[in-house]
Amino acid sequence: MKPQRNAGIVNPRTADTVGRRILLCDISHPLVESVLRIWTQQRIGKLFPSRELMVSRRMAPFLKDVVLIGVVNQGADFEFRVVGRAIRVAFSRNVSGMRIADLNRLENGFGDVIQQVCRHVFRTGIPLAVQGTLIRADLDAHHQQSVFLPLGVGADVDHILYVVGYSQEQ
Numbered sequence: 001m002k003p004q005r006n007a008g009i010v011n012p013r014t015a016d017t018v019g020r021r022i023l024l025c026d027i028s029h030p031l032v033e034s035v036l037r038i039w040t041q042q043r044i045g046k047l048f049p050s051r052e053l054m055v056s057r058r059m060a061p062f063l064k065d066v067v068l069i070g071v072v073n074q075g076a077d078f079e080f081r082v083v084g085r086a087i088r089v090a091f092s093r094n095v096s097g098m099r100i101a102d103l104n105r106l107e108n109g110f111g112d113v114i115q116q117v118c119r120h121v122f123r124t125g126i127p128l129a130v131q132g133t134l135i136r137a138d139l140d141a142h143h144q145q146s147v148f149l150p151l152g153v154g155a156d157v158d159h160i161l162y163v164v165g166y167s168q169e170q
Helices: 030-042 057-065 085-091 098-105 110-124
Strands: 020-022 066-072 077-083 128-134 144-151 158-169
Touching: 030 057, 030 144, 030 158, 057 066, 057 085, 057 158, 066 110, 077 098, 085 158, 098 110, 098 128, 110 128, 110 144, 110 158
Parallel strands: none
Antiparallel strands: 020 128, 066 077, 066 158, 128 144, 144 158
16 A cells, blocks of 8 residues: 655645644634634624734734635635644645645645635635644644635625644644
8 A cells, every 4th residue: 555645735635634624613723723712703793703803913923823714706715815824734745825726736635625615605604613644744643623714705705714823642
């Protein structure tokens, strides 16, 4: 059996290992909990906060651990607009500026999995949390928890904030 080359780049074969869906109340990573708490505070009275509210000084301590994903053509595509350092290390590359087709060229199925998650968050306007194990040849296995948070104005999601926390323990 061929070993997994890089489970950090999620694809249909590795999706269950890298990121199984969990309930928001099951988030336990302090970084992810903190960003979810800020998101919840900023959305009071709204379906979700705007990108401007969530990419502010208040978020500065977390910027290395986030990806700001832009919604393109009403959810037909998604673009990785801002990619934090921790994410670049986990993916072994800077995916900033890439869209779904670009992600699929990096790893067959990578973009498809991201698109499925982003479309769900775009259509429902509801956060989606996942956890799993990041397995990389050049790193020890890392447990990860992450959440995809809708951002926008009114009822329209125009960005998705992806935040991930890594730890050695599960």
